[in-house]
Amino acid sequence: MELALSLGETPKPFTFLDKSQKIVGNDLGFCMALGETSAEGKTIGKENEGENKGSSDLPIQLDLMPFAPVPRSQTSFNKLHFPWLTDNLVGEPGKRLDVNRRSRGVEEVDDAMAISSPNSTVSSFQMDFSIYRNGRGKRDFETVTVECEADRGDSSRASDEEENSMARKKLRLTKEQSAFLEDSFKEQSTLNPKQKLALAKQLNLRPRQIEVWFQNRRARTKLKQTEVDCEYLKKCCETLTEENRRLQKELQELRALKASQPFYMQLPATTLSMCPSCERVATTTTTTTTTAAAASASTVSGRTSVVTVTPSNMGLPLVNPKLFSFSPAQIHAQQAAS
DNA sequence: TAGCACCCCTGCTTTACATCA
DNA sequence: CCTGATGTAAAGCAGGGGTGC
Structure with missing residues (x-):
């Protein structure tokens, strides 16, 4: 931000x-x-x-x-x-x-x-x-x-x-x-x-x-600017808190879904992308999502910096999606290895 | 290079004044 | 009209950074 x-x-x-x-x-x-x-x-x-x-x-x-x-x-x-x-x-x-x-x-x-x-x-x-x-x-x-x-x-x-x-x-x-x-x-x-x-x-x-x-x-200008900045940061804080709350909720849903669907491994991958500058999510779904999990993952959507959400990493906490950058090939390779 | 003086700035405080209940 | 509380703005003060000698 x-x-x-x-x-x-x-x-x-x-x-x-x-x-x-x-x-x-x-x-x-x-x-x-x-x-x-x-x-x-x-x-x-x-x-x-x-x-x-x-x-x-x-x-x-x-x-x-x-x-x-x-x-x-x-x-x-x-x-x-x-x-x-x-x-x-x-x-x-x-x-x-x-x-x-x-x-x-x-x-x-x-x-x-x-x-x-x-x-x-x-x-x-x-x-x-x-x-x-x-x-x-x-x-x-x-x-x-x-x-x-x-x-x-x-x-x-x-x-x-x-x-x-x-x-x-x-x-x-x-x-x-x-x-x-x-x-x-x-x-x-x-x-x-x-x-x-x-x-x-x-x-x-x-x-x-x-x-x-x-x-x-x-x-005086600085004081006023500080007040404005303070207000802005307050709003940012509220927004982030709200977003965090929403993500936590989605995470819970995904975990629940994972627990209820043991065969998630065969679901296609969905790539989410996050703009590095504004950190807004531009969902880029690579495949047609056929399950609620994938659909949910695309809304979590987090972020354009290439967060590939697959059933295999769905259980990971979405702390910082920037940290996640897996190509479908990598994930498949990992799946094959395991 | 260190020391000094000077200038200018910021941050905070003080103070005079205006306004209002 | 007087008075006290309060806000505002001008000015004072301390200290730091930059610069030149």
Whole structure:
């Protein structure tokens, strides 16, 4: 029996980038600065130049949060005090580093950009997201603090006293973000760093968040698949149990028949065949069955792998018909010898 | 070749939040 | 409206495998 468990998907070209325009232009209420420069000095999103057409070449920045280095007089939020903002600086002494925080590499650079880069658009757009999230009128200013804290990144959890006093808040992804991530997951269940960065930029999330989302998503998929497999195996078990019961019954009948018909030796042989792959029975009766025994044997039918059921081997338990493979000539020879 | 650092993953757990009775 | 139970999802954490130096 073969169980086809497919937990993964066939790798396909990563096409979620094509959706950027749709998201950007629709109801998310934000645009992205795809012109940012990555750590390697390459323009991120260069490979998606086609999608960027129609939008401005310059990064768009919404000055809704004090992360961006805008003159204080230009932002309406400058009257709000965000004590953690000074912690956003990369390399700030006294920070506690998260163990999962990459100490080098693209992601860190990108995180740092998202947190402290003058061109970062993250915090601004998170504000937009928070507005959408406040559909029911909850979480207004609270949301602002949540998003800001989320943007601080793992490495800026810092200032332990503040951290302790402020309970860990969780960023809730918007429906749009989740849907986009779902679509991306359908395309590909794992991401390479470039794809992660691109997704992060498109959704204005940190790469770490994208990574975590995909990890959790894979875990959910696996869990669901496990449940499905479990159900399938249950049914297989029931089927096999039923078949076993039936075979046992037939075996009893055959034994009873054998006992009642001592001259079974002259019955013709019946060849049963079993497909090796599916183990289904394809009865191949070689001769016309004239007795109940032979008829019964053909229904036991077990199996295509050449189970030759003759009166002489009828008494053998049909444990694994694959083990039985006798040609009529062999059986006749054996009979003659005995 | 061993040791180390780093990256990425899985598996499990924790925690914040939403929902509902 | 409040409250506690419960489910869900984001994030934290530990540990292992792969890779490069």
